[in-house]
Amino acid sequence: xxxxxxxxxxxxxxxxxxxxxxxxxxxxxxxxxxxxxxxxxxxxxxxxxxxxxxxxxxxxxxxxxxxxxxxxxxxxxxxxxxxxxxxxxxxxxxxxxxxxxxxxxxxxxxx
Amino acid sequence: xxxxxxxxxxxxxxxxxxxxxxxxxxxxxxxxxxxxxxxxxxxxxxxxxxxxxxxxxxxxxxxxxxxxxxxxxxxxxxxxxxxxxxxxxxxxxxxxxxxxxxxxxxxxxxxxxxxx
Numbered sequence: 584x585x586x587x588x589x590x591x592x593x594x595x596x597x598x599x600x601x602x603x604x605x606x607x608x609x610x611x612x613x614x615x616x617x618x619x620x621x622x623x624x625x626x627x628x629x630x631x632x633x634x635x636x637x638x639x640x641x642x643x644x645x646x647x648x649x650x651x652x653x654x655x656x657x658x659x660x661x662x663x664x665x666x667x668x669x670x671x672x673x674x675x676x677x678x679x680x681x682x683x684x685x686x687x688x689x690x691x692x693x694x
Numbered sequence: 695x696x697x698x699x700x701x702x703x704x705x706x707x708x709x710x711x712x713x714x715x716x717x718x719x720x721x722x723x724x725x726x727x728x729x730x731x732x733x734x735x736x737x738x739x740x741x742x743x744x745x746x747x748x749x750x751x752x753x754x755x756x757x758x759x760x761x762x763x764x765x766x767x768x769x770x771x772x773x774x775x776x777x778x779x780x781x782x783x784x785x786x787x788x789x790x791x792x793x794x795x796x797x798x799x800x801x802x803x804x805x806x807x808x809x810x
Contacts, residue, residue, distance in 0.1 A: 623804075625787060625802055625803035626738075626787065626801040628801075631798075680726055680791070681740055684730075686737045
């Protein structure tokens with residue numbers, strides 16, 4: 584079963600703009616991770632944020648985590664055409680060893 | 695470079711036949727492997743979790759007799775889709791977690807299965 588939802592389901596912006604995607608989950612977690620998937624390809628791990636962290640940066644990526652609201656956001660700054668992909672959040676719950684994925688956001692960057 | 699390899703990347707099989715997909719951890723021992731399926735424009739749905747040397751744990755709604763999972767060694771897990779039907783056509787992705795790599799889970803490149 585899916586852990587939660589992401590919104591928006593699809594996002595289309597102009598190159599250079601910032602893109603924000605949100606993820607909500609249902610149960611307590613150890614970690615939350617964000618992945619990127621190009622069409623028809625495997626997953627690329629972007630960033631992991633632990634349950635005791637509130638914000639994390641990696642290059643043009645900024646991830647926040649609010650455990651009280653059971654939500655996370657992924658911000659991609661200064662977007663590029665190559666950022667066009669689907670983005671998924673994934674959580675592993677307390678005592679669980681498996682990753683459960685959100686529904687994903689399809690991001691399109693228009694040149 | 696890739697640390698989890700899936701093979702084949704694409705396979706076409708006839709309805710009623712069985713097809714096997716392999717997932718290998720290349721430079722670490724994968725104590726746990728996971729199998730997902732993904733329909734176009736949808737998210738990844740976990741099918742089962744397999745620990746080396748023991749039976750796989752299947753998610754609710756996944757037929758264990760249809761999707762046979764074997765994790766016989768610390769570097770190899772296989773998914774066999776038995777008596778495949780067109781509705782089994784999907785993208786199958788494996789991932790692996792293992793000792794020495796902490797909690798990091800590595801994903802394979804996925805396998806496209808088309809049943810005709």
